[in-house]
Amino acid sequence: MLSSADRKQLKARAHSLEPVVIIGAKGLTDEVVAEIDRALDAHQLIKVRGPTIERADREKVFKDLCDRTGAAAVQQVGKVFVLFRKRDEQA
DSSP: OOOHHHHHHHHHHHTTOOOSEEOOTTOSOHHHHHHHHHHHHHHSEEEEEOTTSOGGGHHHHHHHHHHHHTOEEEEEETTEEEEEOOOOTTO
């Protein structure tokens, strides 16, 4: 879980980032989740764009995405989700 200070710092860091994964028309498939998982391993802090996700479904998709990847929800702005997962230094 992120503290409010951690979340604030991560939001500031994420501001200049571009989305590294786009959720397509098929939605949150296993392949998309695997790609997000790889991006989190590489970068720790990423943006994911969901241009086809309806407004009513965004919160559910964001929560599901965090649950499936083990990432912390930093922020959601419109169709963009910001995720953070601390890199496992032992790997």
